[in-house]
Amino acid sequence: MVVYNIYIFDNHGTFLFYSEYKRVKKAEMSHSEEGKLMYGLLYSLKSMCQKLSSNDSSAFNCYRTNKYKLNYMETPSGLWFALNTDVNANGVKELLQSLYQQVYVEFVVKNPECERGKPIESALFKHEVDEFIRRSPQFR
Amino acid sequence: MSRQTNKLADSKKVNNELFTLTYGALVAQMLKDHENCEEVNKQLERMGYSIGQRLIEDFLARTNCARCADLRDTADKIQSAFKMYLTMSPSITNWSTSGDEFSLVFDSNPLTEFVELPDSYSTMLKYCSIIPGIIRGALEMVQMEVMCWFVQDTLRGDPSTELRIRMVKKMEDAIPVGEN
Numbered sequence: 666m667v668v669y670n671i672y673i674f675d676n677h678g679t680f681l682f683y684s685e686y687k688r689v690k691k692a693e694m695s696h697s698e699e700g701k702l703m704y705g706l707l708y709s710l711k712s713m714c715q716k717l718s719s720n721d722s723s724a725f726n727c728y729r730t731n732k733y734k735l736n737y738m739e740t741p742s743g744l745w746f747a748l749n750t751d752v753n754a755n756g757v758k759e760l761l762q763s764l765y766q767q768v769y770v771e772f773v774v775k776n777p778e779c780e781r782g783k784p785i786e787s788a789l790f791k792h793e794v795d796e797f798i799r800r801s802p803q804f805r
Numbered sequence: 806m807s808r809q810t811n812k813l814a815d816s817k818k819v820n821n822e823l824f825t826l827t828y829g830a831l832v833a834q835m836l837k838d839h840e841n842c843e844e845v846n847k848q849l850e851r852m853g854y855s856i857g858q859r860l861i862e863d864f865l866a867r868t869n870c871a872r873c874a875d876l877r878d879t880a881d882k883i884q885s886a887f888k889m890y891l892t893m894s895p896s897i898t899n900w901s902t903s904g905d906e907f908s909l910v911f912d913s914n915p916l917t918e919f920v921e922l923p924d925s926y927s928t929m930l931k932y933c934s935i936i937p938g939i940i941r942g943a944l945e946m947v948q949m950e951v952m953c954w955f956v957q958d959t960l961r962g963d964p965s966t967e968l969r970i971r972m973v974k975k976m977e978d979a980i981p982v983g984e985n
Contacts, residue, residue: 740862740865741865741870741871741872741873741947742861742862742865742946742947743946743947743948744862762869765866766866766867769862769866770862770863770866774859774862774863775859775863781858781859
C-alpha cells in the first residue's frame with residue numbers, strides 16, 4: 666500500500682491536520698485553499714450519497730480514480746478523516762479507525778493544550794501520525 | 806506532555822477513593838473561592854461540560870459505536886459509559902410519554918462516598934453538578950442538545966439519586982460559510 670497524504674477536518678469545516686508522505690503532484694494553490702476544496706468535495710459526496718441511497722446506510726467510504734483511492738471515515742463526534750492511497754489498498758477502514766483510537770484520542774483529546782475546533786499544532790501528534798502510518802503493515 | 810511508552814490505549818484502573826477525594830477537594834476549594842452555592846454549581850457544570858467534550862472521543866474510540874438512532878439508544882449508551890468510567894450501573898426509568906425524557910437512578914455514587922453536606926449547604930449545593938455537565942458536553946459533540954439535572958439526591962436525604970435527561974433538539978452539521 667502506498668499512502669499519499671492524510672487530511673483531518675471537523676464537521677464545521679475546520680482544516681485540523683494535514684500530512685503528506687508520497688505526494689508527487691503538488692496543487693497550485695495555498696494549503697488552506699486546498700483544505701477548503703477537499704472539505705467541500707467530501708461534504709458534497711456525502712450529501713449526494715445520502716440523497717441517492719436506496720436505504721438508510723448511506724455512508725460514503727471511498728472513491729477510486731485510475732491513479733489513486735480516497736478513503737474516508739467519519740466519527741460520530743464529527744471528525745472527518747481522509748486518506749489517499751494507491752488504488753488497490755485494502756484494510757484502510759480499520760487503519761483509520763485505529764489511527765483515531767490510538768493516535769488522535771491519545772495525543773489530541775488527552776492533550777489539554779489542543780483545543781477542539783482549532784488546527785492541531787502539536788508536533789508530537791504529527792510525529793505519532795507519521796510513525797503510525799509508516800508502521801502500518803502494508804506501508805511501503 | 807510525557808511520552809507514553811505504552812502505545813496501546815489501555816484503560817488504567819484507578820482507585821475509586823482517590824478520585825472521590827480529589828473531587829471532594831475540588832468542591833471544597835470552590836466553596837472557599839465563591840462562597841455562593843449557585844456559582845459553585847454553575848462552575849462545576851461548566852467544568853463537566855469541558856470534560857464531556859473530550860471524554861466522548863475516548864468513549865467512541867473504545868466502544869466503536871455509531872451515532873444514536875433514538876433517545877432510547879442514547880440512554881443505553883450513557884448507561885454503558887457510566888459503567889466504563891465510574892463503575893456504576895444506573896437504571897433507566899421514568900420515560901415521559903413523548904419519549905423525550907428519561908431518568909437515570911443510581912443506587913450508589915462513587916462521587917459521594919464519605920461525603921456529608923453541612924446543613925448550611927444541604928439545600929443549595931448540587932454536589933454532583935459535574936455529571937450533568939459531562940453528559941451535556943458529550944452529547945453536544947454527537948449533535949444532541951439535552952438538558953440534564955438532578956431530581957433527587959441521597960446527599961439531601963432523598964431515598965435515591967435520580968438524574969433527569971431531556972432531549973431539546975437534534976443539531977445539524979453546519980455548512981461552512983464560503984468566501985466569495
